[in-house]
Amino acid sequence: MFRPFFFSLAFFSLASAADVKYYWDIGYVKANPDGQKERQVIGVNGQWPPPPLHVTLNDTLVIEARNSLDSPTTLHAHGMYQNGTNFMDGPFMVTQCGIPVGQNMTYRIPITQTGTYWIHAHYGAQYVDGIRAPLILHNPQEPHKYDEDVIVTLEDWYHDQASGLLKEFLSWKNPGGAEPVPNGALIGSLGGDRHKIIDFVPGKTYRLRLINMSALAMFHFSIEGHTMRVIEVDGVDTEPMVVGNVRLAAAQRTSVLVTALNSTSNNFMFHADMDTDMFDNIPATLNYNSTGIIRYSKNASILRDKNGPDWSPFHDIDLVPLDGMEALGFDVTYGLDVYFNQYTDALNHGTFNNITYVMPKVPTMFTALSMGADALNATVYGPQTNAHMVGHMQDVQLVVNNFDAGNHPFHLHGHHFQLIERGPAPYDPTFNPRPKSAPARRDTVTIPSMEYVVLRFRADNPGTWLFHCHIEWHIEGGLNMVIIEAPDVMQKRIRVPQQILDHCKAAGIPTAGNAAGRQGYDLKGAPEGPYPYPLGWTSKAKGAMAGCILSALVGFASILWYGWSSQQSYRPVATTDDNELNTAENS
Numbered sequence: 001m002f003r004p005f006f007f008s009l010a011f012f013s014l015a016s017a018a019d020v021k022y023y024w025d026i027g028y029v030k031a032n033p034d035g036q037k038e039r040q041v042i043g044v045n046g047q048w049p050p051p052p053l054h055v056t057l058n059d060t061l062v063i064e065a066r067n068s069l070d071s072p073t074t075l076h077a078h079g080m081y082q083n084g085t086n087f088m089d090g091p092f093m094v095t096q097c098g099i100p101v102g103q104n105m106t107y108r109i110p111i112t113q114t115g116t117y118w119i120h121a122h123y124g125a126q127y128v129d130g131i132r133a134p135l136i137l138h139n140p141q142e143p144h145k146y147d148e149d150v151i152v153t154l155e156d157w158y159h160d161q162a163s164g165l166l167k168e169f170l171s172w173k174n175p176g177g178a179e180p181v182p183n184g185a186l187i188g189s190l191g192g193d194r195h196k197i198i199d200f201v202p203g204k205t206y207r208l209r210l211i212n213m214s215a216l217a218m219f220h221f222s223i224e225g226h227t228m229r230v231i232e233v234d235g236v237d238t239e240p241m242v243v244g245n246v247r248l249a250a251a252q253r254t255s256v257l258v259t260a261l262n263s264t265s266n267n268f269m270f271h272a273d274m275d276t277d278m279f280d281n282i283p284a285t286l287n288y289n290s291t292g293i294i295r296y297s298k299n300a301s302i303l304r305d306k307n308g309p310d311w312s313p314f315h316d317i318d319l320v321p322l323d324g325m326e327a328l329g330f331d332v333t334y335g336l337d338v339y340f341n342q343y344t345d346a347l348n349h350g351t352f353n354n355i356t357y358v359m360p361k362v363p364t365m366f367t368a369l370s371m372g373a374d375a376l377n378a379t380v381y382g383p384q385t386n387a388h389m390v391g392h393m394q395d396v397q398l399v400v401n402n403f404d405a406g407n408h409p410f411h412l413h414g415h416h417f418q419l420i421e422r423g424p425a426p427y428d429p430t431f432n433p434r435p436k437s438a439p440a441r442r443d444t445v446t447i448p449s450m451e452y453v454v455l456r457f458r459a460d461n462p463g464t465w466l467f468h469c470h471i472e473w474h475i476e477g478g479l480n481m482v483i484i485e486a487p488d489v490m491q492k493r494i495r496v497p498q499q500i501l502d503h504c505k506a507a508g509i510p511t512a513g514n515a516a517g518r519q520g521y522d523l524k525g526a527p528e529g530p531y532p533y534p535l536g537w538t539s540k541a542k543g544a545m546a547g548c549i550l551s552a553l554v555g556f557a558s559i560l561w562y563g564w565s566s567q568q569s570y571r572p573v574a575t576t577d578d579n580e581l582n583t584a585e586n587s
């Protein structure tokens with residue numbers, strides 16, 4: 001058994017590093033960023049959007065978070081290594097039990113990396129309701145030269161509460177798994193007729209930090225009349241690469257340098273177009289092409305590029321990290337096949353290797369810390385967590401085949417991975433990829449439909465790390481797995497703060513034992529299923545079966561089921577009754 005104690009020692013030995021403290025009272029506020037519908041959102045300190053966080057390398061980011069919502073919450077600083085602080089990573093039931101309503105948690109995150117990140121809730125679909133903010137980690141020895149730093153957030157926007165959308169998504173009335181289609185897009189938290197304006201001064205070079213904070217939508221970003229040079233992806237500095245546009249899937253970040261023109265006689269447009277590929281339908285009211293303005297002068301007019309924005313292809317795998325880190329080999333390789341299917345609970349689930357993720361009874365990190373030598377056997381993490389074991393300092397290869405019809409952005413917690421290879425799925429295991437000498441690295445990679453990607457990372461960060469699709473609806477639908485990295489070393493290094501244990505106690509969640517909260521391999525009572533339907537079942541048969549099960553469960557007359565099943569397709573509510581457009585320009 002491990003004995004928790006306070007963690008002062010580990011932190012205060014970090015020489016001369018400053019604590020950068022933020023107070024975040026997380027609660028409900030009203031906002032109307034697109035001028036089309038005021039709605040309840042989740043903000044901090046009575047404000048929305050939450051303000052960006054700025055920290056410098058070697059500082060410790062301290063967030064004193066209070067949960068003023070009506071359900072638990074957690075914060076995840078996306079992309080942070082959390083080396084030795086696995087318990088500060090945030091995902092509910094992986095590394096913590098949630099901050100109970102009305103209580104606080106002090107997130108202490110040593111900053112050992114630099115670049116453009118973000119922070120968001122990792123409980124339910126809360127971040128879709130607005131609890132997300134840029135997190136900028138400054139480098140005192142910044143390798144790139146520029147004059148101004150500009151954060152440009154891109155996010156899809158829903159007029160309805162995420163909890164309601166989630167219920168409709170994960171419903172037996174949505175067996176095809178159609179995702180809720182957003183009502184619009186926001187650039188810099190502005191949408192509709194409100195445009196983000198970036199002021200440019202001749203002679204200056206701007207670093208635009210593009211951050212995709214979407215729930216679903218991927219963005220294509222382009223500026224008319226200017227050249228962009230990519231210099232960073234997901235916190236990894238790269239050699240400058242000239243591009244016409246940048247593609248940003250959910251959770252991805254890219255910094256580009258843009259040098260201002262010498263003349264102030266024209267203003268220009270920039271574009272952030274949502275990729276509608278993943279949208280099941282496109283309501284007539286949806287403007288998926290959003291624009292902002294590069295402004296040189298208040299009285300100049302906008303000069304449109306005759307050729308429109310430059311949408312020539314952009315491939316992140318072509319980027320070269322500035323540090324020239326060489327391609328890793330691998331000691332262990334895991335294949336992960338991605339499918340979406342209707343499962344025996346009648347819901348459409350995202351799956352790795354035909355297992356859909358279901359939370360264990362004990363958060364996975366606590367299982368790793370409390371099970372002694374048994375923690376080295378993936379079985380103890382339960383049948384539904386898709387636990388994959390990796391040893392300390394092993395080089396790990398993940399081969400992910402996306403057999404789904406959609407594109408999915410996969411994010412690994414606690415690491416950057418190298419992009420070794422992409423290609424059409426399935427990956428041929430007899431093929432030995434010959435990676436570039438210094439492959440691109442990032443923490444979130446988009447895998448297009450019917451393609452594979454080969455990723456590698458070094459297991460130098462003991463902890464329990466989620467690997468999942470970052471489309472919020474797919475996280476909830478089960479497209480998650482956990483890398484169990486060196487539990488033996490975790491047991492020596494990781495000391496969980498008392499506050500987190502207290503939260504678990506308050507929530508009645510055990511902090512020791514296997515996925516069932518028991519000892520050894522006795523997994524009786526651990527969550528099991530849902531399962532795939534046996535081969536040969538038609539979707540009609542599945543529907544009828546699901547209908548029967550549900551009718552029996554809730555006592556519905558079967559006639560009702562047939563009524564529902566004939567109107568299967570999900571239609572998002574396009575608000576036409578609420579169109580007081582606010583046309584004020586924001587400046």
Ligand SMILES: *[C@@H]1O[C@H](CO)[C@@H](O)[C@H](O)[C@H]1NC(C)=O
Nearest residue numbers: 022023024025064065066104
């Ligand atoms: C809880 O967090 C809030 C918001 O950051 C802060 O104002 C308050 O002082 C904290 N309370 C305690 C007991 O730390």
Ligand SMILES: *[C@@H]1O[C@H](CO)[C@@H](O)[C@H](O)[C@H]1NC(C)=O
Nearest residue numbers: 015057058059112139140141
């Ligand atoms: C940050 O800390 C590391 C390790 O202590 C040290 O090597 C490095 O010089 C520090 N960097 C800065 C910019 O202070």
Ligand SMILES: *[C@@H]1O[C@H](CO)[C@@H](O)[C@H](O)[C@H]1NC(C)=O
Nearest residue numbers: 212216217218219248249250
């Ligand atoms: C934002 O994330 C969504 C979901 O993956 C993705 O489709 C989109 O490309 C992302 N956009 C950016 C700018 O990263």
Ligand SMILES: *[C@@H]1O[C@H](CO)[C@@H](O)[C@H](O)[C@H]1NC(C)=O
Nearest residue numbers: 202203204259260261262263
């Ligand atoms: C602006 O003018 C300077 C000095 O003449 C020149 O070096 C530079 O290339 C010009 N920049 C652009 C974007 O045209």
Ligand SMILES: *[C@@H]1O[C@H](CO)[C@@H](O)[C@H](O)[C@H]1NC(C)=O
Nearest residue numbers: 264265266297298299300301
């Ligand atoms: C814009 O207005 C400023 C001052 O009012 C003037 O100096 C400048 O010439 C004007 N520019 C254009 C393009 O009209």
Ligand SMILES: *[C@@H]1O[C@H](CO)[C@@H](O)[C@H](O)[C@H]1NC(C)=O
Nearest residue numbers: 271273287288289308309311
């Ligand atoms: C959105 O922009 C794309 C790319 O420029 C273009 O092909 C498409 O027609 C535009 N759609 C609308 C509705 O403006």
Ligand SMILES: *[C@@H]1O[C@H](CO)[C@@H](O)[C@H](O)[C@H]1NC(C)=O
Nearest residue numbers: 337339340341353354403532
């Ligand atoms: C997983 O499910 C897919 C789709 O139903 C099926 O084609 C595949 O054979 C299954 N894989 C395994 C290992 O059972």
Ligand SMILES: *[C@@H]1O[C@H](CO)[C@@H](O)[C@H](O)[C@H]1NC(C)=O
Nearest residue numbers: 376377378379380520521522
């Ligand atoms: C893990 O434990 C299970 C159940 O006791 C056993 O069948 C399996 O062989 C063990 N795996 C390893 C790698 O030890």
Ligand SMILES: *[C@@H]1O[C@H](CO)[C@@H](O)[C@H](O)[C@H]1NC(C)=O
Nearest residue numbers: 081083084112414415460461
């Ligand atoms: C974690 O820290 C250990 C030593 O404390 C170091 O060797 C390792 O490289 C670090 N890993 C990451 C991902 O920061």
Ligand SMILES: [Cu+2]
Nearest residue numbers: 408469471474
């Ligand atoms: Cu996905």
